[in-house]
Amino acid sequence: MSSPGSSPRKRLKLTRKTKKENEEENGPNKRAKIDPAEAKLEALKKENFMKACLQVSYEAYIDFKKRFQLIYFPACIDNKCIHHDKNAKIEQVTQSSEKYFNIEVKNKTWFEAIEVCLMCITSSQYLSSSMLMDIVEIIMNAHEDDNSGYSIEYVLRQCQHTLLYNFRMHPPCITKGIRDCYKQFLMSPLIKKENNLSNRACYDSQEGIVSYCISRLLYELSMESKDGTLLDKQEVPEDIQEEIQKIYWKKHTFELFEFLVRTERIERLMMVLECLIHLLQTDLALWHSRRFSTNGQTRSQRPLLAYVLWPINCLTDGAVTQQCHKIIELYAYFIHLSYG
Ligand SMILES: [Zn+2]
Structure with a gap:
């Protein structure tokens, strides 16, 4: 209860007056009386705080593993790079190995094809861009084959392992x-499927594997796609009479991404994207570490991610391109679906 004559407004006025009076009486005198030793201590505290901030920011910046969410720390960052040694001959796999791999791919003997790749990856040899792309094609298109002796899950895991193993042995140094090999792998148009049943051309397959995966994933997450297969199986043409030929025809015609069910299609795209993003993140960490150690002198070299996001020319770097829009759209879908 307020007593008569002491309304809140009046009380506020009185308080203000008292404060003003206090300032006039004590303010300037108090400032003048600051102890020089105390002032010095305050300045030192401020200086130490700024030093601590710089140290924390610096440590967070050079912690490339944490900053780029890397599974491992690329040896090329850590001054243990083997690629700069002129005596060490580090090259792409030999043509004969690639030929052997291609035979296995053509026969759709996926496990054997992957085994050839694993034998080819050594400290002095890395997979060619076309071999990397073929492994991605296996992840996207392979179907369960009861006669192979291996489950499709095992084959897919081996494919992913092979890609990551190659990236680890030979980061995009x-x-x-x-670097040219990885650039080609990321940016080359996807091969057109011989039988033409695939509709990959509608999903930016001409712009490289990252663009394709992003466009295709957007479609698969949308209402437009369907839960079952995207294509219906057809009858074997009448002119194919022999049983072996029929099996071969079915294998080559129906072993496609479009003949997988929706959950499987999304799973395969995510598997490929996981590997691609790992490669791009490693490259970004390497690029930042080089810029850091050379004081920004390597600025002219673009990271691989820049080719993916701004493929036309470096002048558009940083602009919100169609590719950036799609990534934001995907991100919104994932938040909405709580995917993770
Ligand atoms: Zn290196």
Whole structure:
């Protein structure tokens, strides 16, 4: 209860007056009386705080593993790079190995094809861009084959392992050959399927594997796609009479991404994207570490991610391109679906 004559407004006025009076009486005198030793201590505290902030920011910046969410720390960052040694001959796999791999791919003997790849990856040899792409094609298109002796899950895991193993042994280092190989792998148009049943051309397959996966995933997450297979199986043409030929025809015609069910299609795209993003993140960490150690002198070299997001020319770097829009759209879908 307020007593008569002491309304809140009046009380506020009185308080203000008292404060003003206090300032006039004590303010300037108090400031003048600050102890020099105390002032010095305050300045030192401020300086130490700024130093601590710089130290924390610096440590967070050079912690590339945490910053780029890397599974491992690329050896090329850690001054243990083997690619700069002129005596060490580090090259793409030999043509004969690639030929052997291609035979297995053509026969759709996926496990054997992957075994060839694993034998080819050594400290002095890395997979060619076309072999990397073929492994991605296996992940996207392979179907369960009861006669192979291996489950499809095992084959897919081996494919993913092979890609990551190659990236780990030979990260996208500054060496021209390796970087060109990865650039080609990420940016080359996807091969057109011989039987033409695939509709991959509708999903930016001409713009490289990252663009394709993003466009296709957007479609698969949308209402437009359907839960079952995207294509219906057809009858074997009448002119194919022999049983072996029929099996071969079915295998080559129906072993496609479009003949998988929706959950499987999304799963396969995510598997490929996981590997691709790992490669891009490693490259980004390498690029930042080089810029850091050379004081920004390597600025002219673009990270692989820049080719993916701004493929036309480096002048558009940073602009919100169609590719950036799609990534934001995907991100919104994932938040909405609580995917993780
Ligand atoms: Zn290196």
